[in-house]
Amino acid sequence: MILTAAIYILGAGAALATLLMLFQRNPVKAAMLMLAALLCTAGIYLALSAQLLAALQVIVYAGAIMTLFIVAVTVTPQAWRDRPAPGRISRVLGLAAAAVILIELMKVSAGLKLVALGAGFTETGTLGIAKQLFGRFFFQFELLGLVILASIVAAAALALKRRTNP
Amino acid sequence: MNAYPLAAISFLLFALAAAGFLTCGSLVRMLMFLELMLNAANIAMVALGPQPASQAYALMLFAVAAAEAGVGLALIIALASTFRTLEAENIKELKG
Amino acid sequence: MNSEPFAYAANALSGPLLLLLAAFACLLAPLFFRALRGTQGAIALSAVLIVLAFLRRAPLVEISCFNGALLLTPASAYLWAFAFAVLAAVILLSLARPPAEEDSGGEYYFLLFMATLGLAALIAAGDLFTAFIALELLSLPLYALAGIRRSKPGLEAAYKYFMLGAFGSALTVLGIALLNAVYPDLAFAALMQAGAPDTLALAGFVLVIAGFAFKTALVPFHMWVPDAYEGAPTQISAFMGAAVKAGGVIVLWRLFRIFEFGPVREIFWWLAAVTAVAANLMALAQTGLKRLLAYSSIAHAGYLTVAFFGGQRGFEAVLYYLPVYAMATIGAFAVVLALEKGEKGPAIEDLAGLARTRPWLAAAMAAFMFSLAGVPPLAGFFAKFFAFSAAVNSGYTGLVVVAVLMSAVSMYYYLKVTVAMYMKPPAAAQAYPAPGAVEAVVFLMAAGVMLTGVFARPLLALAAEASRWF
Numbered sequence: 001m002i003l004t005a006a007i008y009i010l011g012a013g014a015a016l017a018t019l020l021m022l023f024q025r026n027p028v029k030a031a032m033l034m035l036a037a038l039l040c041t042a043g044i045y046l047a048l049s050a051q052l053l054a055a056l057q058v059i060v061y062a063g064a065i066m067t068l069f070i071v072a073v074t075v076t077p078q079a080w081r082d083r084p085a086p087g088r089i090s091r092v093l094g095l096a097a098a099a100v101i102l103i104e105l106m107k108v109s110a111g112l113k114l115v116a117l118g119a120g121f122t123e124t125g126t127l128g129i130a131k132q133l134f135g136r137f138f139f140q141f142e143l144l145g146l147v148i149l150a151s152i153v154a155a156a157a158l159a160l161k162r163r164t165n166p
Numbered sequence: 167m168n169a170y171p172l173a174a175i176s177f178l179l180f181a182l183a184a185a186g187f188l189t190c191g192s193l194v195r196m197l198m199f200l201e202l203m204l205n206a207a208n209i210a211m212v213a214l215g216p217q218p219a220s221q222a223y224a225l226m227l228f229a230v231a232a233a234e235a236g237v238g239l240a241l242i243i244a245l246a247s248t249f250r251t252l253e254a255e256n257i258k259e260l261k262g
Numbered sequence: 263m264n265s266e267p268f269a270y271a272a273n274a275l276s277g278p279l280l281l282l283l284a285a286f287a288c289l290l291a292p293l294f295f296r297a298l299r300g301t302q303g304a305i306a307l308s309a310v311l312i313v314l315a316f317l318r319r320a321p322l323v324e325i326s327c328f329n330g331a332l333l334l335t336p337a338s339a340y341l342w343a344f345a346f347a348v349l350a351a352v353i354l355l356s357l358a359r360p361p362a363e364e365d366s367g368g369e370y371y372f373l374l375f376m377a378t379l380g381l382a383a384l385i386a387a388g389d390l391f392t393a394f395i396a397l398e399l400l401s402l403p404l405y406a407l408a409g410i411r412r413s414k415p416g417l418e419a420a421y422k423y424f425m426l427g428a429f430g431s432a433l434t435v436l437g438i439a440l441l442n443a444v445y446p447d448l449a450f451a452a453l454m455q456a457g458a459p460d461t462l463a464l465a466g467f468v469l470v471i472a473g474f475a476f477k478t479a480l481v482p483f484h485m486w487v488p489d490a491y492e493g494a495p496t497q498i499s500a501f502m503g504a505a506v507k508a509g510g511v512i513v514l515w516r517l518f519r520i521f522e523f524g525p526v527r528e529i530f531w532w533l534a535a536v537t538a539v540a541a542n543l544m545a546l547a548q549t550g551l552k553r554l555l556a557y558s559s560i561a562h563a564g565y566l567t568v569a570f571f572g573g574q575r576g577f578e579a580v581l582y583y584l585p586v587y588a589m590a591t592i593g594a595f596a597v598v599l600a601l602e603k604g605e606k607g608p609a610i611e612d613l614a615g616l617a618r619t620r621p622w623l624a625a626a627m628a629a630f631m632f633s634l635a636g637v638p639p640l641a642g643f644f645a646k647f648f649a650f651s652a653a654v655n656s657g658y659t660g661l662v663v664v665a666v667l668m669s670a671v672s673m674y675y676y677l678k679v680t681v682a683m684y685m686k687p688p689a690a691a692q693a694y695p696a697p698g699a700v701e702a703v704v705f706l707m708a709a710g711v712m713l714t715g716v717f718a719r720p721l722l723a724l725a726a727e728a729s730r731w732f
Binding site for chain 3: 154155
């Protein structure tokens with residue numbers, strides 16, 4: 001019961017934070033609202049008995065990625081002089097597209113009303129996840145290492161100051 | 167409780183983030199909304215799928231989100247120093 | 263137990279592993295050994311050539327590695343050979359004209375290798391999640407490569423590519439989440455056996471297809487392509503046109519094959535038709551050569567989707583089509599590279615009088631244009647012929663009529679390039695540099711376009727053998 005209530009409250013919180021972000025022009029305030037949405041998501045994971053994911057959500061998303069955003073906002077003063085784009089038609093089109101996505105997804109997932117969730121708070125073994133990662137998903141997990149490495153080198157190639165005279 | 171409210175929460179978050187992505191003109195905020203879209207998809211992944219495989223998927227998607235954020239923010243820093251603006255409207259070097 | 267498949271798997275996997283080692287060598291060796299500065303390109307090229315030299319015919323079985331995450335088949339061997347050959351051509355072009363300043367050479371080749379490894383994993387991926395991770399490995403380096411010069415056009419191309427590519431990725435992730443809710447196993451083979459999907463699974467498939475359509479550049483999802491091709495370094499545009507498209511097409515085919523009929527087929531029908539019509543009409547108005555080639559690549563993605571409807575024979579046509587199209591595209595971009603002065607590439611008028619000033623280059627460019635347009639006896643004609651006839655045999659005549667009509671429209675803009683080269687006088691006398699590696703790539707590709715057209719049989723036989731293993 002309390003878990004159901006928590007899921008509803010946290011979900012509403014995340015949605016509210018995202019909604020407020022839509023109207024927030026200040027990038028740092030928008031980042032704080034994003035942080036709120038991400039922390040609400042961590043709470044949802046906890047209510048779903050995914051304790052490891054909740055911890056990682058706080059560390060990776062709310063910690064590492066948010067720090068990156070704050071750093072990027074502070075080193076790019078251009079982001080502060082953020083003016084709304086004059087184009088109206090594209091905004092309406094964007095909102096319409098998002099609304100269509102939402103309505104269609106809600107319609108097709110009606111069948112999920114029959115799927116019961118396991119009630120109560122259980123302990124999802126971290127061992128089980130580790131066995132998946134190093135067993136069934138071994139190749140994907142190793143490939144992911146390459147993805148992260150490639151993204152580090154890509155970021156360095158784009159943003160690092162180059163020595164003009166080696 | 168059934169699975170529908172969780173799916174609804176995830177889809178609502180996804181649609182709100184997509185709306186933000188499609189309507190806002192600032193690159194930093196577009197990237198924030200992108201991360202929120204991935205986050206929303208992750209909720210659906212964990213809530214609806216079989217355990218513990220779904221949690222393993224979600225864990226790997228965290229890493230993908232971090233990699234995308236890294237490349238995107240590096241790109242934004244490079245753009246800011248070259249174009250002196252971060253509004254998508256003002257970055258129009260190429261035709262179209 | 264027969265040890266031949268095992269030996270083959272070890273042999274086949276050692277190719278990508280060697281490329282991985284070479285990538286690290288390119289990145290790290292110049293940092294630690296002063297004498298090795300500036301040799302990254304040579305290291306990269308020799309590694310790829312070694313891998314190409316040790317390619318072996320695959321045994322006619324399906325070898326499943328890593329719990330089915332990677333499936334080695336004759337088809338994957340064929341496409342790996344294709345991917346590595348594209349990489350070799352792009353490295354050769356980058357050696358002749360360094361795309362970025364000397365200091366960033368190592369990162370450039372490292373990212374190029376990573377993208378190729380991603381493509382290789384994407385081609386051989388046995389399940390949807392592996393395909394997604396491989397797609398990320400293919401795309402993330404390319405976002406950076408598009409902007410590696412850090413000039414205005416390059417960075418604009420990179421950010422447009424990144425934003426839309428990442429949006430496509432987000433759609434794919436949501437789609438995978440929905441499919442994960444329905445199916446216990448996301449392997450393509452398991453999805454095929456799972457039977458007719460319910461509405462939730464259908465929505466998941468549609469989202470995944472939309473995500474991959476972004477990468478393949480089918481029409482409602484093509485907005486990034488012209489800008490990305492125009493602003494990126496020309497070598498990278500060639501890689502995007504030839505390699506990235508191939509990866510997207512392969513995954514779309516795997517998804518297409520799950521459905522015998524039903525709404526997903528209709529979605530593909532509309533994607534193919536709209537892509538063929540819109541891309542060719544938009545290409546008519548282009549004045550820049552790189553933008554023209556970008557729209558041409560979108561149109562060809564449409565024709566490849568038409569070929570899907572031919573079933574097994576259609577896929578055979580796709581496997582023949584991909585290298586033929588890649589040769590013409592890489593060749594055309596190599597000509598652009600030979601002529602370009604600014605970063606955005608020459609305009610079509612800049613080609614005026616090329617037949618008089620550089621007749622061989624003009625002849626090669628004409629061959630590429632006619633091959634892309636589908637004029638016999640060049641390879642492009644046979645590729646289109648096989649693709650369309652396969653679809654007609656399966657009863658999709660209406661779609662093929664649309665594609666053939668639009669293919670006729672495309673003659674106009676391909677001819678425009680040729681007319682500019684042959685009918686118009688040169689603007690002014692200019693000094694041209696002596697022919698080098700770029701011209702070598704141009705003539706290799708021109709020879710390929712002509713030979714695989716006139717002697718289509720060997721390549722077609724390989725494609726036919728490979729297409730049975732998918």
